[in-house]
Amino acid sequence: MGSNLMDATTGPDAADGPVVIIGGGPAGATLARTLLAGEDDVSVVLLTAEPDAPYDRTHLSKSVLTGEREAPPSLYPDDLDDPRLDLRTGTEVVAVDAASRTLTLADGDPLACGRLVLATGASPRSLPLPGIERSGVHLVRERVAALELRDALAGGGHLVVLGGGLIGLEVAAAARQRGCEVTVLEVAARLLGRVLPAILADHVQAVHRDHGTTIELGVRPTELTGEARVAGVRLADGRELAADHVVVAVGAAPRTQLAVDAGIEVEDGILVDDRFRTSVPGIYAIGDAVRFRACDGDGPGLRTEAWTPALAMGQHLGRNLLGADEAYAEVPWMWSDQHDLTIQAAGSPVLDGVQRGELSASTGMAVFGLADGRVTGVAGVSEGRGIGRTVRGAMPMIAQATPVTADELADPDVDLRRLARERS
Ligand SMILES: Cc1cc2nc3c(=O)[nH]c(=O)nc-3n(C[C@H](O)[C@H](O)[C@H](O)COP(=O)(O)OP(=O)(O)OC[C@H]3O[C@@H](n4cnc5c(N)ncnc54)[C@H](O)[C@@H]3O)c2cc1C
Structure with missing residues (x-):
């Protein structure tokens, strides 16, 4: 046709x-x-x-x-x-x-x-570890694989998640909800190192620990042990953790x-x-x-x-x-749900910057990247979805490169959407 x-x-x-x-x-x-x-x-x-x-x-x-x-x-x-x-x-x-x-x-x-x-x-990236092909080792990207993991977790046991990024932590939260014992192993010195500033990542870590997940930082797996089926994860420091299931969540x-x-x-x-x-x-x-x-x-x-x-x-x-011929200029936005936490981020990744709000408040805490008086990105965490107002509210500012000061960003009473409207 x-x-x-x-x-x-x-x-x-x-x-x-x-x-x-x-x-x-x-x-x-x-x-x-x-x-x-x-x-x-x-x-x-x-x-x-x-x-x-x-x-x-x-x-x-x-x-x-x-x-x-x-x-x-x-x-x-x-x-x-x-x-x-x-x-x-x-x-x-x-x-x-x-x-x-x-x-x-x-x-x-x-x-x-x-x-x-x-x-x-x-x-999903895999890891070049001996034993990675054993049954009981899962990657989560497609429906069929996710259903296999869900069925495996129904029997309980110890899940070891390799990777403390967003998907690894979502899997950890879901597995805790299913009653599994869960350990997250992260090779870096902190969780979510590419996604969130340390103050927010530390809070996410504390919430996972409160829900009973063991989190080990700065540890490197060297081998997945077992026979046909995985039975453990050997670490570079010589320890071996017993594992009934392993999820590899080290990015895509x-x-x-x-x-x-x-x-x-x-x-x-x-x-x-x-x-x-x-x-x-x-x-x-x-x-x-x-x-x-x-x-x-x-x-x-x-x-x-x-x-x-x-x-x-x-x-x-x-x-x-269909004929529009327009340049794409959307501000990227993402979210993640872990236990009762909502994580959101927009614009360029923010690993440090201007803080706004409190982690104990329902509206949560956001951190803004600020360069040359313009917001480059924002990341935030709240219990429930309250952080959405701040993160989404900042998106017009990012899109329009609205001039703004650090004091204005830090003040929860300043309406970011209105500021973007007034200054555009
Ligand atoms: C478990 C999980 C949870 C996620 N949760 C969130 C979240 O909470 N928030 C968020 O913002 N993002 C989340 N994401 C990320 C989000 O799902 C992806 O960014 C999004 O799916 C990317 O869409 P896409 O269409 O580019 O590619 P994909 O969704 O990866 O789809 C690509 C498709 O192309 C097919 N394909 C590839 N090569 C070929 C080929 N040669 N021939 C035929 N078909 C082919 C694949 O089979 C696949 O179906 C999550 C991702 C995963 C895996």
Whole structure:
């Protein structure tokens, strides 16, 4: 089916044939939805290696693991009946011929594309430890693996989580809720070292300890012991911790191999400009898989690993393919839920800065990054969702580079949204 989709960079040829999206995560699924909603005469092929139609994977380390939900919620289930959408689950793309824009699927079939979008996301990093292949060792990224872990935890026992980042801590909280004994091992000197300032991370650590989780910092696992099944974690200091289950949660790497093999420029992420164009005309990329080219050409550009930016990128590219031609300038925002805590952050990561509020208050504490009188980012923690008001309230300031002083930021009575409005 032909379509009226626009593409200034690739000429009319690109408008022949379907828009093909590799990856059925939030970025790819939202792009498909935006195209279906915006254009009658559109044909979209959504290819995903997972056996499932698009779903919300953020629940995997939370309500799915605790058993509150039987399965993660579907994303846009209404779209699945749309005859203009050809959703192919369990379909892995193994090669991209960038020149002819033809894909090779795992079963050997070719697929010709009009526009091609890589929304391949990120894969959990593993650790090169002897014994990592033993059963009872889990990575949490996809529904099937999360359900296996949930079922394993139903029997109780000792869970050792390798990695004190957001997902590792969410898994730890869920496992405590299931009644497991839980130990988190973090190689760095503190938790959440890439995400939160120390004052907030220390509070998160205290809450986990209050809930009975053992947290060991500055420890390095060297081997997963056992026979066919994991039985323990050996540490560099010579100790061995008994373990019934091990979760490896040491971050995620952008899935870029298809792009690399196709000759598309990649630097720890598929490089894109502010319209999600890769280095090859007619091929776009969105979501966790991408890194934005640095505007000043200096240093690495931004890469996000968060749900809301993935949705926003899918929406934005969809509008552009429908003719909008706008630069993407959304402020990235993320959240994490652990026990009763809500963690939120927006903008560039903040590891130190201006504090506002109290950890004991329902509105929590936020820390702002401030450079040249402008907010670069904000991170915050509260019991319950109270911190959202501050973090979301600061986003217009970040987007508009609103001038602000440290005293204004530190004062909980200063309305940040109003300040951004008044000074924009
Ligand atoms: C357990 C967990 C909890 C999370 N919780 C939060 C949270 O609380 N808050 C938050 O902000 N973020 C959270 N995130 C992060 C968020 O889920 C991701 O940022 C988001 O899913 C990225 O979306 P994406 O569409 O770019 O990629 P993904 O969601 O990774 O989807 C990519 C899809 O592409 C498919 N694919 C890849 N290569 C191929 C190929 N060659 N052929 C076919 N298909 C392919 C994959 O199978 C996958 O389905 C969480 C992530 C995980 C794993």
